[in-house]
Amino acid sequence: MDQRVSLITLVVDDIAASRAFYIDGLGWTAELEAPGEVLMIRVGERLLLSLWDRAHAQREIGMVASGGTPPITLAHNLRTEREVDDGLALARTAGAVTVSDAVHREWGGYSGYFADPDGFRWEIAVNPSPLGESLLP
Structure with a gap:
């Protein structure tokens, strides 16, 4: 396997709030947007930051911890x-x-x-x- 990362996904509680912060607030540009589900932002030549709604994420990857400081x-x-x-x-x-x-x-x-x-x-x-x-x- 190549030594690289292609996608970093953060599970979020409110896609609209994440959009307001990253797109409207920081001025970043959305690469792909599915309202209420996922927002992807290109953060490197071959790297995307994916902000994924908690309910949608959990259907695919299982329970996701919440609260406290994420360990990343x-x-x-x-x-x-x-x-x-x-x-x-x-x-x-x-x-x-x-x-x-x-x-x-x-x-x-x-x-x-x-x-x-x-x-x-x-x-x-x-x-x-x-x-x-x-x-x-």
Whole structure:
């Protein structure tokens, strides 16, 4: 099997709220939309973020835990600290809950976290290492 990821699916409680946050608030573009069921957003050349309504998801994959902090984080890497601060501000304006303001991290980067309408944690970061640089467009 190839070493790659094609689709990241987040099970959400309210597709309309997710759409309002990601599309209307953050300004992302929908790749595919089935109202009330699923919203897919291209987040990389060959990578989609799928926001899947809980009831529809559970019919296919079984019960999905809810409540608390999901045991996953997603990251959006940028080139400058100013871009990190601006990204966190945009997320707050779109309705995100601030989890952590951006700070200089002991691993050498600068990052902060927000939670989307379903509590999924997003890190907005500058990672000044060669690996971090390799993630930028």
